[in-house]
Amino acid sequence: MRQRLQPLARDLGRILMALSGVMFASVVVSLAWGELFAVPALVVSGLVPLGLGRLLSTRYGDTGEVGKLHGMMIAASGWFLVAVFGTLPFVLVAWTVAVDPFPAPFAAPAALDTPTLAAFRDPLNGFFESMSGFTGTGLTMTDDEGALPRTVQWWRTIIEWVGGVGVIVLTTAILARPGSGSLTLYESEARSEKIHPSIVSTVRTIWWIFILFTFVSISLLWLAGMPIWDSINHGMTGLATGGFSVTDASIGEYNDPIIDFAMVPVMVLGSIAFPIHYLMLRGDLKNLYTDPQTRWLWGYFSLGSVALVGLLWIDGTFETGRVAVTNGVVLTGSTASLFQTIRYGLFQFVSAASCTGFGTTGIGDWSAPAQLTMSGAMVLGAAAGSTVGGIKLIRLITLVKGTAFSIRGVFYPESAVRYLKLDDRKLGESEVSRELEEASIIAFLWVLFLGVGLAVLLLTVDGSFTLENAIFEITSAQGNVGLSSGITGPAMPTPAKVMFLFNMWIGRLEIIPVLVLLRGLLDTFDFYR
Template sequence: MQTVFVFVRIFAIILSIIGTSFLLPIGTALAFGEYEVILPFLIPMVVAWIFGSAFYFGGKKVPVKFGTRAIFVFVSFAWVAISFYGAIPLFAGGWISDFSSAVFESVSGFTTTGATVLKDVEILPRAVNLWRMEMHWLGGMGIIALTTAVLPLLGVGGFALVKAESTGPEKGKITPKMANTAKALWGIYFALTVIQTVILMFCGMDFVDALSHSFSTLGTGGFSSKNASIAGFNSLSTEIVCTVFMFLAGVNFSLYFYVITGKFSELKNNSEFKAYVGIFGIVVLCLAFSLVKFYGGFGKALRYASFQVATIMSTTGFATADFMKWPAASQFFIFILFFIGGCSGSTSGGIKVIRWVILAKKARVEMLKMIHPHGVFSVRVNGSPGREDLVLNIAPFVFLYFCLAFISTFAGTLGGLSVFESFTASFSMLGNIGPAFGPFMEYNWIPSFLKWIFSFMMIAGRLEIYNLIILFTKDFWKN
């Protein structure tokens, strides 16, 4: 019974923290005279505060260690509940009239997918657009990690909970205490957000747009206050800034901590970071050369190629060009990036670079064994040999990832999408990428049942498949 109480208590605190984030759109509404925005945010915020205060101040703070099953249930339940909670203002304010669409928008926001049901975001109040992009920022680094950073989890070890929420095959602490790790990572995240906001203001954006798009960029989400996304600002400097920060958001945030603390060897020896930089550079150059004729010059081709590679590889989903109009050879490079993603420990989605690196290393080792049957070879990651355990972890993940994508593709065809549309949409949802049919298209027209399925896929992708899918296995519920 004590475990259940602590379970509800932590959930109440998480909800109240998300409710507190409503202060930003409420303040924006007051500043711009958008008074119709206030009540849809104020009422759920107050309810969350009352709920959170009742459980925070009520009862003793008795240390309780969650079991493995309880952790999976809690993290999955928390993300589903938060997604519903984030949809309340959008639905109550009438900006999204269909509840399934409001939930889809909220799930897309928190999971940093960036797929929208809104045809015209420019008619929305600025406070509402700010909230849409703030969801990216909150979900990008992790809501449970934020709670651990702001308020250590009342005697409950935060590592297991944060581990279940974080991304990548290896999940560890960069400081002895999980609370300090969460604070360090969120501190870096916050600092980068402030830096980008200031730079975007120098590029011509006002404070609200600069902050909003920094939320989207660092959270690798992709929502924008412009229907044409970043292209709507018609600013080369803005595109360059967003390209750089999308690339930075796709890097493992732990590496920033190591660099700040002078541990440069961690960056130098990191197999994933080197592969991430290599893939990014090679694809940008190949894509740029393939677009030279289309744009009439290498400089312009490089501008659009670098932005689109950054936005798809980091799974942000911003756009400055409609790649559906590009030559087929150019579209091929974008299509390949759908299956890669950013680095583990970043805010990006996708399968993650490290998994492909390890599978490639394993393939090379197997070929070497065929050539030299008596040789001794092993997979080396970050300079350390003998990482066969990671191969065993990654192979079933990739299998489940593609299985879910194919199931979702079939569901999409039942909803009226073509096979190709459904295929790209499914990988976009599961990889939290956003664009599928084209960077400027919205998802309002798909049937409600498909919005629920895609919402499930977005959460499954954000929680790295296992944490959500395991709840649907019979063995999980056996005593």
């Protein structure tokens, strides 16, 4: 193996070992639900990455610290590999149910052999589901999530939960050693905020916060009336802003406004940066309005929700229908229409802007302005340092303030010394230029690959979908959101599935690490010489 790839091999081995631990722990769910047929599939799925991970981390354990190049390559290849090996439980459980090689009590119930589970016999569908889960996207190859075995439902949930914080963060918390290498890996996963001076302490604190809020989210949904199994799964994927569900119609399955409104704060929690959560838990609540990203978050969610509700009201999307409120009062006519418009508009905008991807109503038949408003929310995302996808609010802040700073500079003499306050930092002109350049590059690449994905989608899917449907779908994939206008599914053309896999991958890592990995591999193996 080339010298350049040795640090990659060592740290990828550690990532695979961490993944195997998640697989082995999931056996508990199979045992608890009496799905003994799934235990061998999970055990085999865990042994494969454990064996390979152990081999790589042992053989190349003596390599030195990683630099910025290696860190980006490890992050990009690590996310790709966990998605590859995360495919195994989907495929093996699906084939176990189809072949049913075990005698009672290990035999799989015939009722589980559904077209929904059968879709995962195709490894590409399993890989799509795994990539969608780990990247926190939530687009799915299933037609009816409620028909899946509990083991598969759990695997979809746990990979989104782990992916929400990050597989590099998980590995650093469990296996990594202190030092600059851990910092490089942490930053390569599109994170820069530190809670403590030590990166290992930072990621462990992030996990404790995440676990605490997971229990809070589960409890809130259960108290709102959601069944406990559903509360566990939706609480985990909601906080991770992932969006996988255990029901066919996502949150719309319950048709309960209390559950809808209970889910909104869960999604908002996942949209706030972890360092702000840490300060809040320490009693420093002023950061809810003094932190630039969090302050913009409130305005962004509020104005966006009002805009979407206004468009839906103008379009008359929910003109017909009646809604029963939980206290027994039945609303009809314009009152019902207004209530439903606010209920669905608020929920769906927060779901899109937080990159969660839960649904309460069909979106594919909304008007073009409403769908494009949602698409814009999915492009931007919420706060950097949280579990969301998209370009992130901090880059919008940088572009807005940096552009205004540059324009104002024309009216100052060249000898003037100017500073820009950005995210509690006081930046000079050269630093502003560097920050503005970085934000512009990310935004440009984001839009570029969005356009490539849209072109592939328009060339491969049938003509029953509108342009706004296609824009909505590709934006949902690259923004790691998971809302669908109806295009994504097992019948989706293979080129579109492959394109979406790439869009989800680069969206989670903010593109640059993936491009660095591809360039590094080309350089290493002299592919273009």
